[in-house]
Amino acid sequence: MKVVKEVFVCGGKLIKLSHKSISTKTSMNVNVYLPKQYYSQDLPRKERIPTVVFLSGLTCTPDNASEKAFWQFQADKYGFAMVFPDTSPRGDEVASDPEGSWDFGHGAGFYVNATQEPYAQHYMMYDYIHKELPQTLDSHFNKDGVAKLDFQDNVAITGHSMGGFGALSGYLRGYSEKRYKSCSAFAPIVNPSKVPWGQKAFKGYLGDERAQWQAYDPCSLIKNVRRTGDDKILIHIGDADPFLEEHLKPELLLEAVKSTSWQGHVQVKKVHGFDHSYYFISTFVPEHAEFHAKNLGLI
Template sequence: MSLNINSKIASCGGKLLKCTHDSVATKTAMNVNVYVPKQFYTAAKTSQKIPTLYFLSGLTCTPDNASEKAFWQLQADIYGFAVVFPDTSPRGDNVPGDPENSWDFGKGAGFYVNATTGKYKENYNMYDYVHSELPQLLQKNKDIFEDKIDFLENVSIAGHSMGGFGALSGFLKNLNKYKSCSAFAPIVNPSVVPWGTKAFGGYLGETSKSKWDEYDPCTLLKNTENPDNKYKIMIHVGTADPFLEKQLKPQNIVAAAKGTTWENAIDLNIVDGFDHSYYFISSFVPAHAEFHAKHLGLI
């Protein structure tokens, strides 16, 4: 399938490509933004391709929120990685949303899982979309990216809130795929918090707890070996985040890691005074960029 570029916007030293394409996983058109860093335009073509960071956004977001407010572009230019900003759900008149029309389920809230229930399973396959279909599609579009960007192998993943959950879950389920994972104010234990139980109940079924375990980072940690303690996960969350106690519960992932091969792998930073917004995210994007750059072999 082909990628249609709707606009190409100069940003920092590179270009932000706002794209649309048809998706097999969601059976809808999907929007995605791709930041192509300055190295793409300035460096000579070598065998060393530009690596990619996938950034998964949170509830209510489109690809534009992080593109406009996280300031990844400045960091991408410093180290030389591309950034892919996927959408958070399928969209369109034929896609079912939240029956109560709220913002924490349905459109804008796909939760990066493959739905198995009733009317949602047709379109809400964001797990397959983000971790498989989208990277392959980007890699195939050699006319646009000239085979200079590696969207498949030298890649890392990060996310915010629901997207922080999506990054942790996708990373732990695909340890051979991603070089590193980081999260901003992630929902670390969706099976026990209101946003997560609503999403898992709706997309996976109220009684299908074994399916919930397949996605919950706190369970995945216990069932996934961290070979030679190779992988580290960086997390930041603010003390003034209104969702901290009820929805995020970051201490749960540290507790889950205790006694496992992940025990010393979770770098949880509770940062004083920061909230849940992009003011918080953009403040710590430089630290996360440096973390990923190291794991992608850029420094």
């Protein structure tokens, strides 16, 4: 990995990185926030610093949430690192929407492994986020026998909009192996198979076979994933979100969990007056940070 820039912020540093991805066959950017505990000589840790992964929404880069969500304050408060991946492969060689729209292609990888050409050449975002990136970060930061950061075992995941879908999908698909300790989401696309954003992306990346769609759709996955322990999913969404009724439809997830082991353990908090922006996200980041900190063993 190449360090592009180091930014002092709050009590730690935001490290902007670039690397050649095996999954996407492109250069990928990722931002990592190292909290004050990483640098402190006064706070020795017996265990590695855990990680929270934030998956961003349509059109975003790793910089959006790094600059606007204010996760760094919470990371310092509880002692976790933050990982902000990109939302798609990029570059002139990477196919995008032939019509040039913003909700498919560059900046809109939907965190799936594409099976349809020409997208299958580069849009292997599921493998990149959940398999390659944790291993690559581990190799970069934990060198010379000193392992201070945990990118693979004590990890939580969250995200916004398309990234909220990616967080829910990745959490549920990896649930049996406990890939993530906890999951939350901000205004997620909960049932992409049934809404325009998701249908466009799934058809473009996965083709017409609905079984391929259901393999990523949270509303399908959660019916077949048996909850263990006291695991919960936390979701916030604004009642003034302009995408609420057409693309997000949180009620579909609550309907899907009925008569499953998740019933009563998926909390959807609809908050009055809030929209789809980072003003909304940053307002409720503290609650999500506390939720994950408890599951990561920091509280």
